[in-house]
Amino acid sequence: MIEKQIVIKDSVGFHARTASLFAKKAARFESDVAIVFNGKKVNGKSTLSLMTLGVKSQDEIAITVSGKDESLAMESLVTLIENNFKD
Amino acid sequence: MKKNITLKGISASVGIALGPIFIIENEKPLEVIKQKCSSVEVEIDKLTSSLSATQAKVLGLKSAMANTLSSEELELYDAYLEILKDPELKANTIDYIKEEKCNVDFALQQITSVYIYDLEALDDPYLRARAEDIRMLNRMLVNIIQGRVEPEIVLTSPSILVAESLSTNQLAAINAKQILGVVTAKGGKTDHIAILLKSMGIPALVGMGKAISTLKKESYLIIDCNQGMLLVNPIQEIVLQYELLKEKQFLDFERQIKFSQSKATTLSGKELSVCANVGDIEDMQKAFQFGADGVGLFRTEMCFLESKNFPTEESHFQKYTSILKEFPKALHTIRLLDFGSDKPLVYLKNKIEENPALGSRALRLGFEYYKELLKPQLRALLRLSQQFNLQLLCPMIADIEDLLEIKEKINLEFHQLINEGFEIRKIPSIGIMVEIPNIILQPQAVAKKADFFSFGTNDLAQFLMAADRTNDRVTHYLPRAKESLLFLIENFTKVAHEEGKKVSVCGELASDEECLSTFIRIGIDSLSMPPNLIPGIKEAIRNSP
Incomplete structure (x- = not known):
């Protein structure tokens, strides 16, 4: 299992659009993806759960990934966030 | 004799509208009762097919709105699709059906209400407003599962719509040519529906409050967006004045835009x-x-x-x-x-x-x-x-x-x-x-x-x-x-x-x-x-x- 802290820099945070882009990307990997924010842990492949976190711009979240393709998955999810959800 | 009154509202659009009232009744609450199911598999199948049928419906709504909305507003429909494909929504509903051996619509209602509760507790107004979207999606799913058809809103002649609130879905289902104007009790200038009406050029007043409950079926209305006013059963002289004003504004602007x-x-x-x-x-x-x-x-x-x-x-x-x-x-x-x-x-x-x-x-x-x-x-x-x-x-x-x-x-x-x-x-x-x-x-x-x-x-x-x-x-x-x-x-x-x-x-x-x-x-x-x-x-x- 690998874990990484990252700041969401997109101007809105996890809104409907950004949450769905993240969940879509996470779903491409076999590994389990979880997001921890404010003491709450949710499935990173679920748009709905990501929205309910209420992550705002400049908030820091923790991503944990575990599974066969964990390092590739982590790298690609971090890149997505760093590019402000643009592929 | 009909009473003539003037009510204040918030102009969410521009222009003047005159016409008969058409009252849209509030959507009836869903009836979802917990029942024992005979086969868990059958319920799960119903879930899968209702999810894909609703996705098809959302795609239809999106293309119906493609020419009216900006690409940014259209992205909301993509988010609806992602929510309908959400692995957790499906997995949790299936788990609930299996555990309780109950009907799928009840399970679904239970699961979506948790997300709605969480969203409504957030301090971000944008995300809080998404709770309404989840409610709408839940309603679409339950309707399909129960084989329930929402009463269609059929306007037979051009009218001014009056409603507690109007959803973008409802609006998309009505023939826009028959809508002279819109008056709602709830809502503000920046709501999705307000932006939509403005871009469609439909005069609209929102945030009218309880006053609209006094409006009767056979009323005649004038919407004046310049002054944020709703005139109810105005006297003939006022109607005539507004008809002339509307005609003049229309002709002036038409002429100017044509040459512009x-x-x-x-x-x-x-x-x-x-x-x-x-x-x-x-x-x-x-x-x-x-x-x-x-x-x-x-x-x-x-x-x-x-x-x-x-x-x-x-x-x-x-x-x-x-x-x-x-x-x-x-x-x-x-x-x-x-x-x-x-x-x-x-x-x-x-x-x-x-x-x-x-x-x-x-x-x-x-x-x-x-x-x-x-x-x-x-x-x-x-x-x-x-x-x-x-x-x-x-x-x-x-x-x-x-x-x-x-x-x-x-x-x-x-x-x-x-x-x-x-x-x-x-x-x-x-x-x-x-x-x-x-x-x-x-x-x-x-x-x-x-x-x-x-x-x-x-x-x-x-x-x-x-x-x-x-x-x-x-x-x-x-x-x-x-x-x-x-x-x-x-x-x-x-x-x-x-x-x-x-x-x-x-x-x-x-x-x-x-x-x-x-x-x-x-x-x-x-x-x-x-x-x-x-x-x-x-x-x-x-x-x-």
Whole structure:
């Protein structure tokens, strides 16, 4: 299992659009993806759960990934966030 | 005798509507009762098929709205689709069915209500509003599972719709040609539905409150968006007045818009461009629709008034792209961020100034917070200049030194981007917003150094009269600057034209019909104003000698 802290820099945070882009990307990997924010842990492949976190711009979240393709998955999810959800 | 009354509301659109009332009943609450199921598999199959049927429905709604909504608004439908595909929504519902051996609609209702509860507890108003979307999706799913059909709203004749609230779904299902106007008890100006009605040109009043419950089935209504008024059962004389007013407004605007698409030329053959002042996507759509010859002033700071932090390069890039593509072929004059003074930055709140209008604002603030504020914007604009026809307008330039500094910065970012592998052909034209008197006292020197000029008459008047625009006790001085402004504009334009540079006027003076003859005489190259004033000014130019 690998874990990484990252700041969401997109101007809105996890809104409907950004949450769905993240969940879509996470779903491409076999590994389990979880997001921890404010003491709450949710499935990173679920748009709905990501929205309910209420992550705002400049908030820091923790991503944990575990599974066969964990390092590739982590790298690609971090890149997505760093590019402000643009592929 | 029917009672005639007048009610106040919030204008969410423009225009006047007259017609009979059509009351839309509130949606009936869903009836979902827990029952033992005979086969868990059958319930799970029902879930799978209702999810895909609802996805198909959402896709249908999206394409029905494709021509009405901007791409940004359409993205909401993509988010609906992702929610319907959400692995957790499905897995949790299946788990619930298995555990409780119950019917799928009950399980679904239980699971979605948890998400709705969580969303409603957030302090972000945007996400809180999404709870309503989940409710709507749940309703669509349950309707399919139960084989329940929502009563269709059928308008047989053109009417004014009156409802507690109206969803975008309901609106999409009604033949728009039959909707004369909309009146709702709930809602505000910025709701999704309000934006939609405005872009469809349907007069609408929202936030009417409980007053609408007094409206009866056979009422006759007048919506007056100019005054935010709803007239109920008005007397014949008033109806006649409004019919004439509506007819006149319609004919005036129709005539003006028809001719607005081509350039305006005076009777003696002088051409004058009429451009748009733009601050958001709606302005840009109107600029295109109302025949702007280009965008004379794009107020970029308007895109980020709500930002809680310095906007990033990507947010600049994305925001401008979404707006510029509404009018892709135009020449866009982009004013660099003009924060400060009457548009303070919340995240710089510690820096209180005694005289903010004369303080660190606009480009001064940009130089002070170069890396955080100006650099990301310059990079985003240079990148966008490959795709769109842009020129950069620099606000609050006090002297040549300011101009040289911003030119150097732009040059630096240009080369940096080239080194990073971006393909940018050349640096866009760089112009000065003429608003500090000092910059035009010696026209010869400055006319050589910048590529174009735009008079910001509002700030220039404030500085000429030493009268704060935001202080009610002295604002009466501002109109008195008119003659001096026209003198300065004429004086400067002569010199600028000798250098082959273009001059435009983009403050309030630009749409002042009294000044039009002066502008034509001195050969101003373009005027820039709010989009809805363009058709009228173009008509005035055509009627000028």
